[in-house]
Amino acid sequence: MSHNLLNIKTPAEDQAGVLKADLGLGNLGLSNLSKVYWNLPTEAIVEEVVFRKEAKLSHGGPLIADTGKHTGRAAADKVVVREAESEGHVWWGPYNRPMSPDAFDALFARLQGYLQGRDLFVQDCYGGADPEYRLPVRIVTELAWHSAFARNMFIKPSSTEEYKRFVPEFTVISVPGFQAFPPIDQTPNPTFIALSFARKLCIIGNTAYAGEIKKSVFTVMNYLLPLQGVLSMHCSANVGQDGHSALFFGLSGTGKTTLSADPRRGLIGDDEHGWSEQGIFNVEDGCYAKVIGLNPQAEPQIHACTRRFGTILENVIYDPASRRIDLDSDARTENTRASYPLDFIDNAVTSKMGPHPRNIILLTCDASGVMPPIARLSPEQALYHFISGYTSKLAGTEAGLGKEPEITFSACFGGPFMVHHPAVYAELLRRKMLRHGATCWLVNTGWVGGPYGVGKRISIQHTRRLLNAALDGHLDRAEFYRDPVFGFEVPRHCPEVPDSVMYPAESWPDKAQYAQRYRSLAARFLENFKKFAPDVPPDIAAAGPLLEGVEHLPELLASHSA
Numbered sequence: 001m002s003h004n005l006l007n008i009k010t011p012a013e014d015q016a017g018v019l020k021a022d023l024g025l026g027n028l029g030l031s032n033l034s035k036v037y038w039n040l041p042t043e044a045i046v047e048e049v050v051f052r053k054e055a056k057l058s059h060g061g062p063l064i065a066d067t068g069k070h071t072g073r074a075a076a077d078k079v080v081v082r083e084a085e086s087e088g089h090v091w092w093g094p095y096n097r098p099m100s101p102d103a104f105d106a107l108f109a110r111l112q113g114y115l116q117g118r119d120l121f122v123q124d125c126y127g128g129a130d131p132e133y134r135l136p137v138r139i140v141t142e143l144a145w146h147s148a149f150a151r152n153m154f155i156k157p158s159s160t161e162e163y164k165r166f167v168p169e170f171t172v173i174s175v176p177g178f179q180a181f182p183p184i185d186q187t188p189n190p191t192f193i194a195l196s197f198a199r200k201l202c203i204i205g206n207t208a209y210a211g212e213i214k215k216s217v218f219t220v221m222n223y224l225l226p227l228q229g230v231l232s233m234h235c236s237a238n239v240g241q242d243g244h245s246a247l248f249f250g251l252s253g254t255g256k257t258t259l260s261a262d263p264r265r266g267l268i269g270d271d272e273h274g275w276s277e278q279g280i281f282n283v284e285d286g287c288y289a290k291v292i293g294l295n296p297q298a299e300p301q302i303h304a305c306t307r308r309f310g311t312i313l314e315n316v317i318y319d320p321a322s323r324r325i326d327l328d329s330d331a332r333t334e335n336t337r338a339s340y341p342l343d344f345i346d347n348a349v350t351s352k353m354g355p356h357p358r359n360i361i362l363l364t365c366d367a368s369g370v371m372p373p374i375a376r377l378s379p380e381q382a383l384y385h386f387i388s389g390y391t392s393k394l395a396g397t398e399a400g401l402g403k404e405p406e407i408t409f410s411a412c413f414g415g416p417f418m419v420h421h422p423a424v425y426a427e428l429l430r431r432k433m434l435r436h437g438a439t440c441w442l443v444n445t446g447w448v449g450g451p452y453g454v455g456k457r458i459s460i461q462h463t464r465r466l467l468n469a470a471l472d473g474h475l476d477r478a479e480f481y482r483d484p485v486f487g488f489e490v491p492r493h494c495p496e497v498p499d500s501v502m503y504p505a506e507s508w509p510d511k512a513q514y515a516q517r518y519r520s521l522a523a524r525f526l527e528n529f530k531k532f533a534p535d536v537p538p539d540i541a542a543a544g545p546l547l548e549g550v551e552h553l554p555e556l557l558a559s560h561s562a
Contacts, residue, residue: 010119011047012040021124021166025140028171028201029108032116037144039124039163042151042310048121048144055145059323061309062338064316065145068176070207071315071333073215074191075416077207081196089223091421103186104196110185111203114178121147124166125154127217129352130281133230133274137217138168142175149210149312152339153286154217155352170200172216176208197223210314210339214288215417218272221283223419231275231428234414236260237268237282237354245280245354246471247273249413250363251391252335255445257289258460259363259467261301266349269342275356275432282352287345291316291338294327298460301345302338303327311340356436359471362413366446367392367405369455369508370518373501374466375442375488376480380543382440383430387422387532387540388525389413392446405452407521409528423535441470442488448500449507451517458501465496485522486545522547 019039037048046063049055055065079099080090090096121141128134139150157163179190187194191206193216202216218234225232236256239245245268250256257270269282270289289302291313296303305311306325314337317329327336342348362385364371377385389412392405409415411422418425433440445463449455469475469491480489493502500507508514522545533541 010035011051012037012044015040015044019160019163022164023167025120025122028140028173029112030115030120030140031112033120034117035119037119037121037147039122040147042148045121045144045148045151046309049148052144054143055312056318057323058313058316058318058325060307062306062311062313063145063148064313064318064325065208065210066332067208067210067314070191070209072209072335073211073416074189074193074207074209077187077189077191078193078195078416079187080419081194081198083196083198086197086223089227090419095416096419097188099186099194101196101198104194104199107180107185107187107192107194108201108203111173111175111178111205114175115142118142123147123150123154124163124168125150125156127154127221127283128274128281129155129283129285130274130276130278132278133225133228133276133281135217135221135224136167136169137220138166138171139213140171140173141213142177143208145312146174146208146210146213149339150213152310152312152341153214153284153288155285168200170202170217170220172202172204172213174204174213176206178205180205195219210312211288211337214284218283219417219419221272221274222417225274226420226424226428229277229428231425231432232283233273233275234271234412234417235273236270237273237280237357238262238265239268239349239354240265240471243355244358244471245356246359246361247280247357248361248363249386250445251365251389251393251410251413253290253393254363254365254391255460255463256363257287257302258299259361259445259463261299261345262464263301263347264468266347267342267345268349268352268354275428279353279355280357281354282342284342285352286339286341289338289340290335291327292330292334292336295460305340305344306338308340308344311338311344313338356432357438360433360438360440361467361470362386362440362442364390364442364444364446365392365405366390366444366521367407367452368517368521369447369449369451370504370514370521371442371444371446372483372490372504373444373448373458373462373497374470374475374494375483375486375490376475377440377442377488378543379430379433379440380539381486381488382433383426383536383540384529384543385442386413386429387411387426387536388529388544389415390525392452407524409524411532421535422532426536426540443467448504450509455507462497462501466494469494485518485547487543519547
């Protein structure tokens with residue numbers, strides 16, 4: 001329907017230009033367009049989506065969209081244009097593959113041609129809740145439901161006048177119907193996410209997965225903020241009634257969204273933040289939560305959002321007769337998602353800003369089943385684990401993943417979105433942690449009692465109790481033992497958490513097998529860190545695990561739990 005050849009009048013056509021910015025799309029070379037729908041409110045967009053048959057309405061009012069072939073991020077298809085102004089800052093490699101300026105221009109020229117005669121949707125918005133570091137971003141989409149997604153996820157202007165005089169400093173154009181031709185366009189595949197810092201433009205093609213829009217803006221912020229001395233972070237954040245905030249770093253599936261949505265604490269944001277000299281701030285104004293197997297008892301606030309008008313559900317299975325959704329079904333993908341405004345969470349912090357954090361949580365989903373459920377890290381260990389970014393990729397989050405979790409190391413717990421070298425982000429984190437006295441904890445939300453397929457995933461209730469004990473200061477007074485492999489401090493006990501959870505080795509039937517898996521994991525850490533060691537201070541490189549002197553690991557672990 002984006003190509004309205006019959007000139008059929010659509011529901012929102014009469015209000016398409018009401019909130020049009022004075023600066024149109026001509027500066028992007030987009031011409032001969034059919035109809036451009038500017039800054040439609042959610043209600044109008046939903047009418048357009050249903051009229052265009054892009055998505056269905058489910059029970060309670062959420063839209064259900066099918067993202068097609070791509071049900072997760074196409075991480076291997078992101079390219080960054082190699083340009084004189086930025087190439088010295090970019091961490092070139094598997095996450096930031098270079099593209100020539102000429103190739104980008106040619107690809108964009110073909111995209112401009114494709115869009116002629118088509119309808120487009122525009123949302124003018126901001127990345128960054130702190131006005132001092134706010135980035136005006138224009139999101140241009142082929143699909144109406146992507147416009148609703150952008151409206152959910154980013155910070156909106158507050159008045160008609162602000163919309164009128166909006167001038168973007170970066171533009172994202174998402175066109176799922178357009179494919180690259182790799183032999184000519186120099187892209188790895190027909191799908192592409194191509195980013196040019198000089199042109200202040202990101203173009204996305206051949207994928208309807210809305211997360212690409214969100215992560216493209218985050219990638220831009222990850223480039224710009226550190227140049228201003230602000231640490232950009234792939235983390236969620238909340239604040240307690242005592243006024244102390246906490247950060248939760250982690251890759252998708254580790255619990256960032258779930259654990260930060262704590263009814264006892266104010267939610268600052270669930271995924272992307274900046275840490276400036278004034279404190280922390282959300283990059284976004286929405287949440288993008290995984291909803292597979294969502295439990296209404298354990299995660300009541302997020303569960304309630306899956307029944308609200310304004311929420312967008314991606315690839316969620318539903319009954320076509322009753323329009324009721326099935327959050328347990330992975331028939332399309334395990335990476336089912338809900339996009340909803342931040343204020344759908346009752347205890348969301350309106351300003352989306354908070355004080356300097358007192359606690360920093362590094363979330364890891366250990367599919368090996370050997371890591372302790374919580375450990376306190378020294379500043380050097382915190383930076384080692386931050387740079388390492390150990391976790392397990394869960395099925396569906398990225399293209400090409402199978403059913404079993406895949407052990408991975410993703411720098412800064414967000415490698416695909418990091419533009420500078422991880423050492424840049426680590427140095428900013430070190431300075432801010434030391435200046436503001438933050439304590440860092442490593443929290444394992446993965447498996448206990450054995451690896452994936454043998455043990456079971458730690459219960460969210462146990463993880464919440466461990467976090468509460470850390471955040472309210474209870475663990476500061478606890479008795480710790482030093483882990484014989486990683487050297488971090490592990491609490492011996494925690495209220496309302498069984499010792500079988502606190503001591504992973506005790507829940508394994510074969511202690512020798514446990515010790516072997518633990519040593520194997522430590523060796524993976526050491527091998528992975530070799531590529532960072534030349535660029536980080538020696539004290540950080542030395543803060544990793546030790547394999548020497550732990551030949552009697554089963555006996556050492558048994559003595560700790562005795």
